[in-house]
Amino acid sequence: MLNTDYFNIPKIIIALDFNNKKAAMKLVDLLDPSLFYLKIGKEMFTILGKKFINELHQLGFNIFLDLKFHDIPNTVFNATKAAADLGIWMLSVHAAGGKKMLTYAKKALKSFKKRPLLIAVTALTSLKQEDLKNIGIQISLQDYILILSKLSYDCGLDGVVCPGKEAEKIKLLCGDKYKIITPGIRCFNDSNFDQNQTITPKQAKKFLIDYIVIGRSITSSINPIKKLNFIIQSMQ
Template identity: 45%
Template sequence: MSGVQDPRLIVALDFAAAEPAEALAARLDPAVCRLKVGKELFTRAGPALVERLQGRGFGVFLDLKYHDIPNTVAAACRAAAELGVWMVNVHALGGREMLAAAREALSGGDTPWLIAVTVLTSHDAASLEEIGLRGTPGEAALRLAGLVERAGLDGVVCSPAEAPEIRRQSGGRLLRVTPGVRPAGAAADDQARIATPAGAVAAGADYLVVGRPVTRAGDPAAAARAVAEEIGAA
């Protein structure tokens, strides 16, 4: 899919049902933000919700982090493309063959951006050690980003802390999509590695995922505009 990087804000619709997600979408402007639909909401509301959000003019990032055998992931990516989403992701821990199969499934026509999760922003060094990954989150993310680049994907999901080194390592070829973005003064919630919108852009983020600081704001539209303006100013 051809890629304008505007709007660069992606609002995470982390809701348990379609109704509050659509109510929030009705208050937001597709010229200001795109929307992210994750596992819980997609499991409860399904493709029909994605289609309705797209009908409102929003680009949708389908955040399901596909991680399975190569054939299964390739089929899921093709289904996402048929749904018409703007971006879809897989998990880099699925390995080279899985990543290559996903890339091949989305190799022609007007297909979604295909990106891969490196290390979840909820991880720290201790939790990585528990699951058998050596080194710091940054080191693990850099290794996985190299694998993603060699497989020919469009970009990665990474924390703002890893974005500069991934940009340098890939020569800027990989898009960097960064969750864990919080405006100054906002609660960290369950994110371990965070940055402000301006800080994330300065670090090299192309797209910023923001959830609760927008979705739980008294005026979500104003909160989204404020984040978008901070991104633009940066």
């Protein structure tokens, strides 16, 4: 039984990192939709599409559709509108698409009475300083994240996906209501997989993060509920 004293700590988004519906539903059936959000990324959406999202909605889950739209402004406008039509709770675009693209994404949601949260991805947690240098960006990774966060805020977005250690600076820059979503959460003896920017659940609370995204730490666990309970307890 999960500890439901779940206030004043980061909320948990479970990333369904599976390549088939049966494996995903084995985990979903264990989860309480009043406690956890679900994230659908490129792999599962490509395999299962909007029908799977509708099924998860019928079970009561709020869905973060994490497709990281990054294209010309008109294409992102249309993609954002199509995603919002699915009734999702949150969706993502790439902040590096620039001011016009971000503004168009925001504009696409104007007609929705109950619109999803629009979140900008700043820098992937797999990126290192040398990766920025390889694509011609000479500033520090930390400054790059802050610049993209402020740009997204100025364009009217609701928050950013960013490495946890930058969250406090972003809150100071953009305000407490600006949502921070952080992947790369590690606990127990988790492997870092392919992520370089990682933090613990306890650090997530300290850094004032709103939502933590947990994927393989849970999806590869023998006892995911026990592990989720530990994560919640570690943040209290």
